[in-house]
Amino acid sequence: MNLNRCGRNKIKQNLYNKGIDKQSINEAINEIDEDAEYENAMYLAQKRYDRIKNEDKRKIYQKISQHLAYKGFNYDIIKRVLNKLLNTDEYDF
Secondary structure, three states: OOOOOOOHHHHHHHHHHOOOOHHHHHHHHHOOOHHHHHHHHHHHHHHHHHHHOOOOHHHHHHHHHHHHHHOOOOHHHHHHHHHHHHOOOHHHO
16 A cells, blocks of 8 residues: 555455455455555645646546546545645535
């Protein structure tokens, strides 16, 4: 998680693809610290934001949320990160 900076869903998929049983995967996923996952999402969002900050606010929101979803973060974390990064309410979009 710290090396690739990806979310729970991506980790779960990678472990499943390697042939690890579901019980072990669920145990490993439950041990992931939510704050560390949030920090990784914030780091990735900030990097992406620096590249696209001159675009329309709606496009920025969409591109960052798609990127974080691709990296395996769940919707709640994506929403928290975007609201903090863009200093907006979710109803602005």
